[in-house]
Amino acid sequence: MLNRRLKYLQIAFNRSVSEAEEVIAMLPVSEKVIIEAGTPFVKQHGQNGIRALKDCWSRRLQKPGYIVADLKCMDRGAREVVAVASVGANAATCLGLAPIDTINEFIVGCENAGIDSMIDMMNIEFPFEILQKLKKLPAVVVLHRGVDENERNKEKQISYNQIRQIKRTYGSVLISVAGGETQRDVVRTFFNDSDIAVVWRSFCEASEHTAKLAQDFLKLVK
Amino acid sequence: MQTPKNKKINSLVLIMYFLIIAFAVNPIFGTVCVSIIIVLFINYPKFFIDYILNRTQATNKWRSDSIKNNQPILEEIPVIKVSTPLQASSVLFGQAVTRLEKRKKYLHVALNSTLDEAGEIISQLPPSDRILIEVGTPLIKIYGTEAVSRIRLMAPDGAYIVADNKCADLAACEVEMMASAGANAAICLGVAPIETIDSFVEECQKFNIDSMIDMMNVENALSVLKKLKKLPNVVMLHRGVDETTRSKEKQIPYYQIKQIKGNYDILVAVAGGDTIREIQQAIFNDADIVVVWKSFYQASAETAQLAESFLKEIK
Numbered sequence: 001m002l003n004r005r006l007k008y009l010q011i012a013f014n015r016s017v018s019e020a021e022e023v024i025a026m027l028p029v030s031e032k033v034i035i036e037a038g039t040p041f042v043k044q045h046g047q048n049g050i051r052a053l054k055d056c057w058s059r060r061l062q063k064p065g066y067i068v069a070d071l072k073c074m075d076r077g078a079r080e081v082v083a084v085a086s087v088g089a090n091a092a093t094c095l096g097l098a099p100i101d102t103i104n105e106f107i108v109g110c111e112n113a114g115i116d117s118m119i120d121m122m123n124i125e126f127p128f129e130i131l132q133k134l135k136k137l138p139a140v141v142v143l144h145r146g147v148d149e150n151e152r153n154k155e156k157q158i159s160y161n162q163i164r165q166i167k168r169t170y171g172s173v174l175i176s177v178a179g180g181e182t183q184r185d186v187v188r189t190f191f192n193d194s195d196i197a198v199v200w201r202s203f204c205e206a207s208e209h210t211a212k213l214a215q216d217f218l219k220l221v222k
Numbered sequence: 223m224q225t226p227k228n229k230k231i232n233s234l235v236l237i238m239y240f241l242i243i244a245f246a247v248n249p250i251f252g253t254v255c256v257s258i259i260i261v262l263f264i265n266y267p268k269f270f271i272d273y274i275l276n277r278t279q280a281t282n283k284w285r286s287d288s289i290k291n292n293q294p295i296l297e298e299i300p301v302i303k304v305s306t307p308l309q310a311s312s313v314l315f316g317q318a319v320t321r322l323e324k325r326k327k328y329l330h331v332a333l334n335s336t337l338d339e340a341g342e343i344i345s346q347l348p349p350s351d352r353i354l355i356e357v358g359t360p361l362i363k364i365y366g367t368e369a370v371s372r373i374r375l376m377a378p379d380g381a382y383i384v385a386d387n388k389c390a391d392l393a394a395c396e397v398e399m400m401a402s403a404g405a406n407a408a409i410c411l412g413v414a415p416i417e418t419i420d421s422f423v424e425e426c427q428k429f430n431i432d433s434m435i436d437m438m439n440v441e442n443a444l445s446v447l448k449k450l451k452k453l454p455n456v457v458m459l460h461r462g463v464d465e466t467t468r469s470k471e472k473q474i475p476y477y478q479i480k481q482i483k484g485n486y487d488i489l490v491a492v493a494g495g496d497t498i499r500e501i502q503q504a505i506f507n508d509a510d511i512v513v514v515w516k517s518f519y520q521a522s523a524e525t526a527q528l529a530e531s532f533l534k535e536i537k
Contacts, residue, residue: 014395040395043387046366072390074411074438075462076334076360083364095390097413099439101468122390123415146391152417 001090002066002116002139002174006032007190007221010068010176011214012200014038017045017052023203024056026211031061032221033214036068037089038200047087054088066090072120074098077106085113093118093142096130107136118176122146127162128169137173140196141166145179160192167193186220197221321406322382322432322455322489326352327505327536329529330491332386332515333373334358337365341376342521347529349378352536354511356384357405367403374404382406388436390414393422397429407432409458412440416449423452434491436460443478444485453488456511461494476507483508501535512536 002008009032013020020041027033035057037050045052050069057065069089073080074097081092094106096119103119110117116139121127127141143158150156163175176196177189189197202213237259245252322328329352333340340361347353355377361369362385370385377383385405389396393410400408410422412435419435426433437443438460447457461474479490492504493513504512517528 014392038392039390040392040399042366043362043396044366044399046362046364046368049366071363072388074359074388074390075464077464079360080363083360095411095413097390097411097439099462099465102462102464105464105468123413146415146418148391148393148418148421149415152421 002195004174004195006195008032008034008196009186009214009217009221010034010036010178010196010198011203012036012038012070012178012198013053013203014040014200017049020053021056023210024053024060027060027214028211028218029061030218031066032218034066034068034196036070036198036200039070039072042069042071042084047083050084050089051087064088068093068118070120073102073106075102077102077104078109078112081106081109081113081115085110085115089115091116091118091140093120094138095119096121096124096127100130100133103130103138104135107134107138110139111136116140118142120144120178123149127166131166131170137170140174140176142176142178142198143194144177144198147179150179160188163192163194183216183220186217190220322354322511324487324489324510326510328352328354328511329532329536330354330356330384330493330511330513331518331529332356332358332493332513333518334360334515335519337361337369337372339519339521340373343518343525344373344376344378346521346525348526348533350533351380351382352533353529354382354384354407356386356513356515358515359386359388362387367399370400370403370405384409384434386436389418389422391418393418394425397422397425397431401426401429401431405431407434407456409434409436410454411435412437412443412446416446419446419454420451423450423454426454427452432456434458436493438462439465444481447482447486453486456489456491457482458491458493458511458513459509460492460513463494466494474504476503476509479504479507479509498531498535501532505536 011033035053037053041049050067054067057067067089068091069084071080071084071092073094077094084092092110092115094103107117118140119138120142122144124130143162145158158177158179166175174195176198177194178198180186180189181199181201186197203210241255244255331353333343333356355373357370357373374383383405384407385400386409387396387400389410397408408426408431410419423433433454434456435454436458440446443457459474459478461472465472474492474494482490489510491511491513492509495501495504496514496516501512
């Protein structure tokens with residue numbers, strides 16, 4: 001489970017297992033780093049991929065590491081959660097655009113499985129509208145700009161002011177921001193009071209800079 | 223045999239053009255050129271005579287050949303035309319249904335439990351080119367793309383495999399994965415950002431697979447379609463499983479089928495119903511594809527019979 005007082009850096013992997021393992025081997029040993037199995041990664045490698053990431057990160061940390069399975073669940077909330085929790089994921093994501101019944105089912109499923117629930121607010125203008133309708137609050141709300149959106153349409157921006165609004169209204173939820181890539185984005189994310197910053201593109205390929213990059217990012221994560 | 227002949231004709235034409243241009247530029251220059259050619263003709267008569275004779279012989283030969291073979295020239299063209307649009311997968315799997323046909327009605331069987339169960343169900347399905355086999359989202363998320371490729375192997379040759387990847391972002395990446403695993407169609411969410419759907423449809427065309435848009439939790443499917451740059455092949459009206467079990471009032475908007483078909487020339491699929499009555503309702507409302515899954519969640523003695531009776535309903 002995540003600690004409310006800490007800030008986290010979440011690194012998403014979207015390609016092959018071997019590449020992810022290479023990069024993980026270079027990451028600094030820190031509890032503040034969260035490893036995410038991206039949606040394409042999950043769809044390509046399934047449970048085996050998540051298990052591999054868990055093993056690899058736990059070996060590096062010398063204790064169980066925190067793994068997020070980015071399921072982007074849209075239907076059958078509970079079933080997918082059970083599938084990933086059984087291979088060691090500590091959190092799973094559900095789309096905020098999914099039917100409300102699915103999100104409710106998903107949050108209950110996560111509680112039953114003992115993992116954190118994350119609701120991905122991609123393509124949602126007002127996350128409040130969704131949160132209001134829920135029976136139970138999720139552990140984390142992810143404010144997200146899709147990769148395809150980012151590439152094709154530069155004007156759309158994450159509205160950072162929503163972070164404080166959500167935190168003020170629902171004190172107990174953590175906020176994660178996805179879609180930024182540069183150090184500047186990460187600084188802006190934490191400055192606006194978010195708890196988790198998600199990055200992926202800079203960590204796509206293992207290189208000699210990876211370790212330094214992660215350390216630089218971690219410095220920002222106070 | 224044809225190419226050198228064409229070359230010769232081309233060179234003749236070129237010389238003619240050259241002469242005309244020469245005359246146009248300067249009549250004196252033109253007469254000089256003509257005299258050069260006449261001098262060449264006198265000096266090397268053999269070359270020119272051979273050249274012209276060869277050409278006539280070649281054309282004659284070709285004609286007599288075609289008459290001997292009794293092959294009317296007109297009929298040769300359609301043969302070539304049919305063979306060109308063959309797709310890679312259809313070459314591999316015999317005469318396959320690689321793309322959906324309009325005017326046909328399909329039964330779309332979604333497999334969601336486990337791969338073993340899926341194998342058993344597939345083995346019981348009656349052979350029909352009107353059955354589409356779907357690799358459900360849970361299977362893809364549990365087994366990865368292996369689920370698609372293994373069901374491709376289990377299914378009879380030429381079966382139409384749909385990968386229900388429910389793409390929400392990174393469309394290019396997911397389409398490539400599913401297409402290379404052997405799927406004939408991939409699915410994108412209608413609630414995804416428009417940019418994602420656009421790139422999804424484009425990528426599907428690139429990989430020569432059908433694109434399906436799942437309109438789950440979308441109030442008005444038409445408003446999404448209007449924003450797209452290119453139309454998908456199939457629009458799927460869908461009521462989610464969780465929705466169906468939790469709130470019974472929510473209904474599949476059958477009236478939208480006619481709305482969509484009236485505005486766009488695309489196939490419409492209906493998902494979320496499972497009884498014979500719901501299937502009749504969907505077909506009556508002009509749906510092209512009916513998706514069922516609950517009856518095919520576990521293999522049983524009646525699976526084959528059930529599929530037969532469903533197929534009978536879908537004419």
